[in-house]
Amino acid sequence: MQTSLTINGTARELDLDPRTSLLDALRHHLGLTGTKKGCDHGQCGACTALVNGRRVNACLSLLCMHDGDEVTTIEGLGQPGALSPMQQAFVEKDGFQCGYCTPGQICSATAMLEEIAQGWPSHVTEDLEAQPELTIEEISERMSGNLCRCSAYPNIVDAIRKAAGETA
Amino acid sequence: MTEQLKMDAPATDRRLDGMAQGLVGAPLDRPEGPLKVTGTATYADEYRIENLAHGMLVRAPGNSGRVRLANREAVAAMPGVLAVIHDPRLLRNPAQGTANKAPVQDPNEAHYLGQPVALVVAESFEQARHAAQSLEIALEGGAPRPVDPETAAYEPQPAKGVDQGDLDDAMAKATHSIDVTYRTPSHSSAPMEPHASIAQWEGEDLTLRGSYQMLKYNRNELADALGIHPDRVRILAPYVGGGFGSKLGLAPEAVAAAIAAKETGRPVSVALTRPQVFETTMRRSETRQRVRLTVDPEGRLTGIGQAALVSNLPGEVFSEPVLQATHFLYAGENRRLSLDLARVHRLCAGSVRAPGEAVGITVLECAMDELAEAAGIDPVELRRRNIPEKDPESGKEFSSRRFREALDSGAEAFGWKDRPATRSRREGEWWIGYGMASAARINVLKESRARVTLAPDGTARVETDMTDIGTGTYAILGQIAGEMLGLPRESVEVVLGDTDLPAAAGSGGSWGASSSGTSVYVACQAIRAQLAQRLGVAETDLTLRDGQAVFDNRTESLAAILNGDEIVKEGHVLPGETSKAVRQATFGAYFVEVAVNGVTGETRVRRMHGSFAAGRILNAKTARSQCLGGMIFGIGMALTEEMAFDDRDGHLANHNLAEYHIPVNADVPQITVELLEERDDWASPLQAKGIGELGICGAAGAIVNAIYNATGVRVRDFPATLDKVLAGL
Structure with missing residues (x-):
């Protein structure tokens, strides 16, 4: 087709x-x-x-x-040698171990920041009308469709916060 | 030239402490990180190979009877189908870790539902999948088989137990005692990368790109299964998308791909589907554990009893070593530990992260919490009072043990002194509670080899068939070599995951880092000796840093010393007397705050802290990540993870990630980890012990204990799902 x-x-x-x-x-x-x-x-x-x-x-x-x-x-x-800020933050914060879920996490996180920037609320957003803040709870909630069995979740949250600071 | 070290005496020289490069222990980024974050690290099923065909396994629809492929000819005639393989060499069971020979083969008889029985090979993945789904498997002449471990026949495992003193007498005389029975369900490793193999023959030589943890064993298992010499087999696994025990031994797709590639004369890829990962690789056995504990008026343990029932398929020798660390964690002169192995027709049981302690210490730690309550002693204090001076069964000394420091430091870091009274703190709908548990895991050194080449330009290359399954092998082997040879990290290349390279211990049992790391250390030590010889100084008087050698108040570059030569050394470590002379183990403590919803029974982990001592830490960043991973596995064990087996035919009812619930990001708080400074001279010349599994060895107990503190509800049937908590509220 x-x-x-x-x-x-x-x-x-x-x-x-x-x-x-x-x-x-x-x-x-x-x-x-x-x-x-x-x-x-x-x-x-x-x-x-x-x-x-x-x-x-x-x-x-x-x-x-x-x-x-x-x-x-x-x-x-991004490519090795020319990493996106999110990719770089994942490396520095050890936001992965085996690396298999990592591309999905990074694509998801990249789009997730854009969703927040556009004001999309999530399950944990208190005020549906207000601009959501990039809290740990918001990041964790919005990233819960990306499983990581090595369980790098705390580091993934740290990486996203770091990348958001750099891109903001 | 090979340098050999048999670990017969403690390495009290602690050479790494005297090195100058400052790499070992440093929290360096993983060198392969840029490849992993860009999707350019290549996993097993990601090689573009010309003329590649695709295979799909087909499973048995029941656990008994002769297997017949009812519509084989029709499937063989489907578009694109190249072969329908029903070969007696196909694996029935996956191989246990370090099996080193073929596991049970022959798909002609069904023994558990989900067992692989055939492979369909086609030009495209879509054609293979459709044809495999179309293949009808008939089971003929079957009979009902036992599937429930608690009613099936069982075999005592006396070698794993102990009977010392008189536990019944201790129970009768105890000031306080408990006698409780806990149950833990089966768990799945559930690595994110499904097991996959691409097999390619060149004449009689087979290359397999696979996803495996222990290549030297896997090569022998594959060769034995195919009936060929191991020299004919090369396995490549430079990147492995998680293992957690499920990739220790050979899984069915590897043999199937090799047979299919031979039969079709084409390279063949076989990837397990996610349900097949659940059904055809290892499960952790469920356990039933009766624990009896007795204390005297001072809170000193006088008796410890742990009677465990686990299960496996008939004929499988693996029995979940539930009692492994109970043998030495706590004092108590009257000890009765026993293990029974029930024979059931559920999928194969084997190693899942920290076999033994993950469930054994978790349950022991829940029982200790119950004992603390019964005796009116703070849970941390009860543990402090029962740290044995020596191994309470063998009388051996501990090699190194910062258990008390982990308890104290962890309690301080967490704020344990603010622990509420049972069922006393409420915030709105939520009950708040604290819980703690000890961590303990045996330490093991295994034979391992690595080759180190110091090139004329003063860069180095480390080569071994060791794997990095997310554990940080690429990072730490480069750090050890750089430290020993005085090279910046970026001047050391690490090549892994190829059976053509010197055979390593493999990734499993928490022994990978210390074993393969020691082989690199031994090789580098030999290179240092040769450099010293060239300079005419004693090796111990040689300082290497940033590519320079400093000796006798002189400085010379490595390139100048090498003068165009390269130095190649192979390091070979073997376990020796230090494995037997002392008790080697790692220790720690977990502290948890939970909130339990008073209306729904839902538990949220709010805070979690772990303090761990595992000898020298080789990379503080990757070691911390390993601990995080173990503790989060513990969150899954405590709250959600459970393989649900149908009690009629033993089939796994929840064979996917939507129904087998591993923790997600929202289930996990920003956990804190403390790594205590420690050197274990008996463990290895690195003074390092294993850390990959310590994080899970009791973690779930701390959570369930916190649920009790919050609500007064004692859940003895893992996981502590809403229904079980709610029933007690």
């Missing part, structure tokens, strides 16, 4: 089996293995990528649903 989309700024034409998920298209057909497969069920967040700026579980949508979309993967956020 023919699909045209932009991935990390590059236009791509793909003609794949319609059963191919966005995740498997990235991993099996485009060599973009930074997006990880942890469950293939939308339960762990390891496959988080950005579609038109919003975070999605790439395992839960088919490639053919993304005709015309702009997809950003972890490889599009």
Whole structure:
């Protein structure tokens, strides 16, 4: 099935089996293995990528649903030697151990900061009308779709706070 | 040239303390970090290999009967299908850690629901998945099998128990005593990277890109399963997406991929699905533990009893070593510890992070909390009064033990003195309580090898088949080599995860860092000796720093000393007398504040602190992260994690991450960790002990004890879910 989309700024034409998920298209057909497969069920967040700026579980949508979309993967956020502030903060704060959930965490965190900037409330936001603050509770709540079995959660929160300070 | 060290005597020279580079112990970033945060670190199933085919395992739908592939021909004819493999060499059970030979094979008979029985191989992942889902497995001639450990036949494990003094008499005479029974459910390692292998043959030589913790064993297991010589097998695992025990031994996808690649003449990738990770790799056994404790009027333990029931598949030798640290943690002359192994047809039981102590010490620490309550003694004080002078069973000295300091320092850091009376502090709907527990884990050194090359330009390379499963191996081996050779961290390259390199201990049992680290130390020591020889000075008079050698009030660069040569040394460490002469273990203490909702029974961990002593810390940043990880595993154990088995056919009902609840970010507070200064000369010449598992060895007990302090509800059936807490409110 023919699909045209932009991935990390590059236009791509793909003609794949319609059963191919966005995740498997990235991993099996485009060599973009930074997006990880942890469950293939939308339960762990390891496959988080950005579609038109919003975070999605790439395992839960088919490639053919993304005709015309702009997809950003972890490889599009930064590279070794040119890390994004969020990537750099994850390194410094040890926001990972095995590293497998990490690209998903970083894509998720990057989009999450944008959601807060746009004033989106979360389950723990007290005042739904006010601009949410970047508290530990807000970060933890909003990052709970990204599982980490090494359990780097406290360091992930520290990394996000550090990156937010730098980008703010 | 190989330098060998057999650890027969304590390393009292503490050479690392006299080195000048200042790397060991420093909280340095992981050198592979930039690769991991950009998605460019390459895990097992991420190699672009031409002509790669995809395989998908198919599981048994029951736990008994002969396996028949009912529609094999139809599936074989599906689009893209290359092979339907039902080969007697396929694994029935995963391999136990350090098995070093093939585990139980043969998919022709079903023994547990979820057991792999066939592999479907196709051109694409989508075709393989569809075809595998279409393959009908019939089980013929089956009969009901025991699946409930508490009613199944069991085998006593006397080698793991002890019967010393007279516990019954101690119970009868005790000033205070408790006799309680706890239960812990099975746990899944649930690493984020599902087990995956890409197998590729070149003639009779097999290369397997896998996700494994202990490559030297895995190579032998794979070769034995295939019936080929280990020299024909190379395993590559430079990055491993978590293991926690589930990748110690070979899992079914590796053998399946190798067979499929041979049969199709193509490289084949087989990745387990998440449900298959749950069903075909190890579970931690559930436990039933009866604990009896007795104290005299001064609060000194006179008796300790722990009788544990665990389970495994028939024929499997692994029995969860529940009693491992109970043998030495506390004093008490009358001791009866026993372990029974029930035989059930549930998926295979094996090592999950800190086998033994994770559940054994957790339950012992809950019982100690009950005893403290019964005796009217503060829980920290009860533990302080019962630190034995020597190993209470063997009479051996402890190698090093800062247990009392961990209790005191942790209590101080946490503010334990403000602990409320039971069920006395309420904030709105929430009951607030504090709990604590001790941490204890055995320490082990294993045989390990590494090669260190000092290049003519004064840079170094460390090579070993050791793995980094998130544990920090890349960081610490570079720090040890840099420290010993006087090189900045960035001048040392660390190459791991390749069975063509010298064989290491592997990542497991908390022994990886001290064992592989010692092999690097030994190799570097030999390089230092050679440098000293070239300079005509004693090795101990040589100071190496920033690529320079300082000796006899002179300074010379390593490059000048090497004069175009390279020095290559292999370090080889073997455990020796120090493993037997003394009791080696790591210790610590956890402190927790919880809030328990008085309406719903929900528990939130508000604060958590751990103080730990594990010998020399090699990297304060990665060591802290290991402790955090263990403690958060403890939060899961205490509150949410439970493998739920159907009592009719033993199948795992919650085989995915939506129903098996590991902690998420919102479940975890900003935990604090204190690493106490310690040197253990008996453990290794690094004076370091293991730290990867200490964080989980009792942590869940501290949380459940805090729930009691908050609410007066004693939950003895883990995890402390809302229904169990609410029933007592």
